[in-house]
Amino acid sequence: MSDPASTAEARLPKDIAAEKGMVNVQIDGVWRQVPKGTRMIEACRMFAVEVPHYCYHPKLSSPGNCRMCLVQMGMPPRPAPGQEPVRDENGYESIGWMPRPVIACANTVGENMGIRTTGELVEKCREGVMEFLLINHPLDCPICDQAGECRLQEHSVGHGRGQSRFVDMKVKKPKNVDIGPRIRLDDERCIMCSRCIRFMDEVAGDPVLGFTQRGTYTTLTVHPGRKLDSNYSLNTADICPVGALTSNDFRFQMRVWFLKETKTIDVNCGTGANIVVWTRGNKIHRITPRQNDEVNSCWMPDSHRLNFHYIDSDHRLTEPLVKKDGRHHAASWTDALAAVRAGLDRFSAAETAIIASARMTNEELHLTMELAEARGIEEITTVPRSGESDGILISADRNPNTTGARLVWRREDPSFRLAGILDGVRSGKIKALLVLGEDLTEAGFTADDLAKLDFIASTQLLAGPTAEASDVVLPGAAFAEKRGSMVNVTGRLQRLNRAVEPQGQSRDDWEILRDLAGRKEPHLIEDVFKSMAAKVPEFEGLNLSKIGDLGKAVVETGVTIPLLENERARKAAGQIVG
Amino acid sequence: MPVIKVKRPPLATGEKFYLGAVFKGFIITLRHAIDSMRGKTRGAKDLASSGLGATMQFPEQRWDDHMPEYYRGAPALVTDEQGRERCVSCQLCEFICPPKAIKIEPGEIPSDDPWAKVEKRPKEFDIDMTRCIYCGMCEEVCPEQAIYLRKDYLITGGTRAEMIHDKKKLYEIGGVRVGLVNKWNELK
Numbered sequence: 048m049s050d051p052a053s054t055a056e057a058r059l060p061k062d063i064a065a066e067k068g069m070v071n072v073q074i075d076g077v078w079r080q081v082p083k084g085t086r087m088i089e090a091c092r093m094f095a096v097e098v099p100h101y102c103y104h105p106k107l108s109s110p111g112n113c114r115m116c117l118v119q120m121g122m123p124p125r126p127a128p129g130q131e132p133v134r135d136e137n138g139y140e141s142i143g144w145m146p147r148p149v150i151a152c153a154n155t156v157g158e159n160m161g162i163r164t165t166g167e168l169v170e171k172c173r174e175g176v177m178e179f180l181l182i183n184h185p186l187d188c189p190i191c192d193q194a195g196e197c198r199l200q201e202h203s204v205g206h207g208r209g210q211s212r213f214v215d216m217k218v219k220k221p222k223n224v225d226i227g228p229r230i231r232l233d234d235e236r237c238i239m240c241s242r243c244i245r246f247m248d249e250v251a252g253d254p255v256l257g258f259t260q261r262g263t264y265t266t267l268t269v270h271p272g273r274k275l276d277s278n279y280s281l282n283t284a285d286i287c288p289v290g291a292l293t294s295n296d297f298r299f300q301m302r303v304w305f306l307k308e309t310k311t312i313d314v315n316c317g318t319g320a321n322i323v324v325w326t327r328g329n330k331i332h333r334i335t336p337r338q339n340d341e342v343n344s345c346w347m348p349d350s351h352r353l354n355f356h357y358i359d360s361d362h363r364l365t366e367p368l369v370k371k372d373g374r375h376h377a378a379s380w381t382d383a384l385a386a387v388r389a390g391l392d393r394f395s396a397a398e399t400a401i402i403a404s405a406r407m408t409n410e411e412l413h414l415t416m417e418l419a420e421a422r423g424i425e426e427i428t429t430v431p432r433s434g435e436s437d438g439i440l441i442s443a444d445r446n447p448n449t450t451g452a453r454l455v456w457r458r459e460d461p462s463f464r465l466a467g468i469l470d471g472v473r474s475g476k477i478k479a480l481l482v483l484g485e486d487l488t489e490a491g492f493t494a495d496d497l498a499k500l501d502f503i504a505s506t507q508l509l510a511g512p513t514a515e516a517s518d519v520v521l522p523g524a525a526f527a528e529k530r531g532s533m534v535n536v537t538g539r540l541q542r543l544n545r546a547v548e549p550q551g552q553s554r555d556d557w558e559i560l561r562d563l564a565g566r567k568e569p570h571l572i573e574d575v576f577k578s579m580a581a582k583v584p585e586f587e588g589l590n591l592s593k594i595g596d597l598g599k600a601v602v603e604t605g606v607t608i609p610l611l612e613n614e615r616a617r618k619a620a621g622q623i624v625g
Numbered sequence: 626m627p628v629i630k631v632k633r634p635p636l637a638t639g640e641k642f643y644l645g646a647v648f649k650g651f652i653i654t655l656r657h658a659i660d661s662m663r664g665k666t667r668g669a670k671d672l673a674s675s676g677l678g679a680t681m682q683f684p685e686q687r688w689d690d691h692m693p694e695y696y697r698g699a700p701a702l703v704t705d706e707q708g709r710e711r712c713v714s715c716q717l718c719e720f721i722c723p724p725k726a727i728k729i730e731p732g733e734i735p736s737d738d739p740w741a742k743v744e745k746r747p748k749e750f751d752i753d754m755t756r757c758i759y760c761g762m763c764e765e766v767c768p769e770q771a772i773y774l775r776k777d778y779l780i781t782g783g784t785r786a787e788m789i790h791d792k793k794k795l796y797e798i799g800g801v802r803v804g805l806v807n808k809w810n811e812l813k
Contacts, residue, residue, distance in 0.1 A: 188717035189768045191743040216812065223744060299731045299745050302716045495801060 059138045061158050064517030073138065073161040078139060081113035085163055086624055087151035088116055096164050099173060099571065101201050102289045103152035105624040106345050106614065107249055110153075113180075113240050115202065117148035117172040117187025121161035148172050156510035176454070181207065181219045183263055184289075185235045189225040189267050193290030195303040197239060218263045226268075229349055230284060230296050237267050243283035250346060250610070251279040265289065278437065281349045285335055296353055297333045306332055309546035310596050312533065314406060314526040315351040316434075317444035318343060318608060319535035321597070324355075324527050331355050331527055331547060340625070341539060344614055348441055348575060353526065357549070362509040364522040365551025371493045373521065380552065384562050386519045387481070387504040391422065394479040400426035405446035405461065407556060408543060409551035409586075410572055412448070412455045413579040414560035415483060421564055423430035424565060426477065427456075428464040430490040439610045442536045451534035454585050465490060472496050478625070481505070481563075484523055484556065488512045506559055522553035529555050530572050532594060535605040571614040680758030692776050694710040697759045699777040700752055702792070703770075710796065711739050711771030714747040717774055718763035726756035727763065743809050753781045757774065770805045 064071050068079040073094055081090040089105070095612035101113035112316040123140035126132050132140050133390030136580055141160035147400070148168060156162075156617065159189075161170060168566035182205060207485045220234035244267070248254035254272045262265050269275050275283070284292045304327040309470045313320040313334075325333045334355055337345035357363065369480055378386070391399060403415045419427045429452050436443040446452075469491055471477035482505035484490060497503065497516040506523040507514040514520050527546040534540050549555065561568075569575055573591055580586040585601040593599070618625035641644055650692045660666050678800075681688075714731035725758050732748030734741050777798055782788040792799070 135674045188719075190743065194715070222742065299733055300712075301731075302720070305718060306714070 053162075057138075059134070061138075064158070069564060070156055070158040070160070072143060072156045073139070073159075075162070078137070081156050085156050085619055087118065087120070087149075087154050087156055087160075089223075090156050090162060091118075091151065098151045098164055099198075099206060100152055101198055101238060103244060103347075104242055104249070104286055106243060107245040108622050109624075110241060110245070111150045111452075113238065114150065114176050116151040117169060117175065117176070118151045119161075119163035119166060119168050120145055120149045120154070122157065122165075122454045123159050123511075125341065132330055144309055145343070148599070155574060172206060177203055178208045178212070180238050181211065182213045183220075183235065184238070185217065185222075186234060186354075187233070187290065189235065189292035191233075191237045192293045192298060192303075193236075193287070195494070196499065196581055197290060220264075221347075229282050229297060230275050231293050231295055232267065232269075233265050233291050233293070236289050238289050239265050239267070240288055242288070243267070243292055246283055246286060247275070247277065247280075249278045249342075249623075251282070253277040253279075256283075264570075271490070271553050273491055278348045278350055279346060280439075281352055282336070282346045285497050286345075294333070297467050301327055301332045302341070306444035307370070307546075309544050310337055311544040311546060312447075312525065312535075312598075313343075313351050313606055314346060314447040314533070314542045314543075315354055315441075315445070316377065316444035317447060317449060317536035317606075319447055319533060319539070319541050319542070320347040320351065320440060321350075322347065324509045326527075326546050329359075329550075331358060337522075337596075340614075341597070342535065342541070342599070342608065343440055344610060346440060346610065348437070348439070351441070357509060358525045358527060359548070360509075362511075363550055363553075364507055364510060364514060364520060365553055367522060367552065368517075368520040369513075370518045378411050378553070380562075384520060384559075387563055388519070388565060390504055390518060391479055396423035396425070398478040399429075399477070399481070400464075400477045400479075401481045401486055402465070402468065402483065402487065402490065403427065405432070405449045406526075407448065407452075407581075408482055408529065408533055409448065409451045409455050409540075409579060410531045410575040411556045411560060412452050413582070414557055414564070414575060416456055418564045419558055426464055426468050427472065428468060429461045430465060430485045431462040433490070434543040436609070442606075442608075444536055447535070448533040450536060450538055450602065451532070453577060454534060454602065457583075471498060475499065478502065479504075482513055482517070482559075483509075484508065486513045487510050487516075490520040507555075521539075522549075522551065523559060524549040524553055528553075529557075530591070531557065532576065532591065534601060535598075536604060537608060538600055538602035538606075539598045540589065540594055540601045542594045542596070555601065565583040571600045674714070679737060688778060689776065696776055696778075697761045699754065699759075699775055699780055699790070699798055700757065700761075700763055700795075701774055701775050701777070701790075701797075701803075702772055702795040702804040703799040704796060705805050706801060706803045707810075708801075709743075709809070710746055711747045711802075711805070712747050712750065712767050713743060713769050713771070715745075715768060717766045717768065721724070721762045721766045721773070723760060723762065724756040724758050726758075727751070740809070747792060748768045749795040752790045752795065753766060753788065754782075754790055755785060755788045769803075773799065773800065773802065 060071050064080050068083050070083050072079050072081045072090055074094055079094055088103060091098050098116045100116040103109055120439050121142035121144035123386055134140055138424055140159050180461050224232040244256045247256050254271045255275055257269050258265050259397040281294055284294045291607050305327045311322060311324055311326045313322050321337040321339040323337045324331055336343055336345060338345045366377040367380055369383055369386050382452045401419050432445040432616040433443055434445050479502040480500055484506055503517045504519040505513055505517040506521045508525055510521055528549045530545050531543045532540055556570060574590050582590055617623045702712050714729050716729050719727040719729050728751045729747050731745060731748035734744055734746050761774050764774050775798055
């Protein structure tokens with residue numbers, strides 16, 4: 048029995064692991080099986096062993112320049128010719144620990160490797176790296192926007208020495224530099240991790256950032272004559288581990304420790320990027336991307352990220368309005384809803400049309416269809432909204448829920464009736480319109496067309512031409528104020544969550560639709576989803592909580608997201624961890 | 626829950642009448658009365674006024690001179706000897722404040738300001754004195770030596786709005802404080 052190969056059951060752990068494409072790695076004294084080719088830092092993360100790091104980012108290449116992720120590594124000593132490797136009773140070879148540390152971010156694991164993330168050597172290394180990083184770092188924390196989510200702050204508590212031994216002058220570098228329309232640079236705070244440089248080069252495809260000078264004078268700069276004006280520039284502020292790159296929009300708005308995070312999705316295009324909405328009280332302070340490798344990876348475009356200020360702007364409608372003698376007057380919800388119902392009752396179903404929006408959630412679209420069916424209204428449509436895809440994340444379909452409208456309404460093109468409705472309005476066949484969240488001037492209607500109609504009721508977020516022309520305006524909820532679900536261009540069912548309460552008296556749209564139908568039920572949006580799931584086979588067996596934070600793929604659309612294709616190619620080529 | 630019955634100590638016959646205790650009280654009061662007539666009470670000199678000295682004649686007389694060094698009065702913002710407002714609106718005091726009395730709206734220092742390099746200062750700084758509990762946490766947490774509890778104790782107002790100290794009022798109470806660390810000064 049001394050020879051392990053002599054019996055079938057006494058197989059070596061390395062062979063058992065190799066069958067699964069795994070290798071055995073000892074992480075902090077415990078043997079683990081890890082997929083072959085995994086980076087050491089990721090192997091540690093798999094087993095909740097956190098290796099502190101600055102420059103490493105799984106979606107970017109790993110230059111290994113911050114040296115914070117140093118760990119101790121060991122491999123079995125190479126046996127002399129003819130010598131059998133010495134194994135312990137579990138079949139593992141003894142580890143010969145290397146006297147110098149290695150970086151965990153750029154090295155991959157090997158069979159029978161040992162990793163130590165604690166111990167004197169590793170801790171001394173980290174302390175040394177921290178001390179060097181803090182030599183020239185300014186004492187800006189009280190005014191720095193990154194404070195509270197700063198890696199340097201966190202690691203200096205965890206691995207720093209608390210006091211500076213440095214007696215010389217700190218190196219002076221440019222501060223408060225305007226390098227782009229949305230980003231502010233503070234070079235003194237920069238720790239030269241080069242994440243932003245790599246991001247602009249590898250993901251945004253606009254390599255405008257780089258280092259100049261050498262040694263302690265190394266300075267992050269933007270290429271002469273260029274600006275950091277890519278539509279993805281704000282992602283650099285997200286990945287900056289310190290406060291060197293900060294957002295102009297969020298600059299000095301609020302300290303991050305006051306903010307509450309709500310996971311939801313972006314509604315500015317069909318991609319439906321996963322986001323976190325950061326709020327304090329009832330005010331949204333910023334939006335950041337949330338990692339979802341099937342949708343937006345870790346990134347989102349600036350144009351979408353900054354598109355939330357309208358929610359509490361002066362243009363926001365916060366009260367139901369009823370038009371009397373050509374002027375809008377504030378009304379109670381009961382009166383306004385009664386006015387809409389009475390207005391629609393004056394016309395036959397053939398004289399009425401509903402223009403809904405593919406910006407509505409599935410639940411709202413479902414209730415809209417039920418409302419149309421209850422009234423016998425045939426003419427029901429959404430408004431198409433397309434632009435050009437930017438080849439990264441922004442989809443050509445600028446409506447976030449076109450796929451959802453297709454599924455919920457069981458129509459190939461939910462907007463095909465729009466032209467017919469416009470003709471109907473012009474010919475006078477359609478006399479009453481119920482507009483849900485759309486501005487009709489964007490859909491090709493002119494002011495004259497709107498004036499022709501006898502009755503317009505609309506749910507609106509903002510004051511605008513359609514709200515102006517409406518006989519009754521019902522204030523709806525913005526995307527951060529409601530719950531519900533949407534299906535993105537790739538056919539992924541995703542969930543919206545409420546980050547803030549609707550402004551003023553405005554209400555969640557699905558409640559408005561329910562009340563418009565004169566119904567008391569359902570009371571909960573979960574019940575709306577349930578009744579919708581009974582009709583839509585793709586949603587069968589799902590509910591809002593089962594969708595989860597990362598969504599569920601419910602249908603194949605054949606549409607892909609260019610950024611993810613690019614990322615997968617780089618992952619397959621071994622450039623990134625992914 | 627276990628219950629322990631505590632037995633009262635039995636009273637002696639004299640104690641049951643408690644007349645003795647009443648007389649004891651009378652005598653103590655009488656002694657204080659005589660002391661105050663002779664001007665021998667504690668603080669008689671400090672509080673000397675129209676009365677006999679045992680009572681401070683508030684508000685003609687004030688506590689101001691009798692305040693111990695560690696007295697915690699109204700929190701206020703200070704400027705330093707260079708006239709710079711110390712607060713950079715890091716909002717740590719707002720965060721730490723147990724009764725949530727502090728409300729800060731941060732703002733940016735314009736680039737033409739001599740202290741533009743500090744970048745940040747409060748646009749609004751309100752302390753709701755109906756909420757303040759004078760705990761001194763704001764002073765303790767301040768990384769910029771900008772907020773101090775002063776000796777002001779007479780915080781009164783006819784309305785709630787009057788009880789909210791705004792930035793102007795806070796600097797008025799705080800005044801100038803010298804000998805602080807001037808970390809924002811240009812190094813020579």
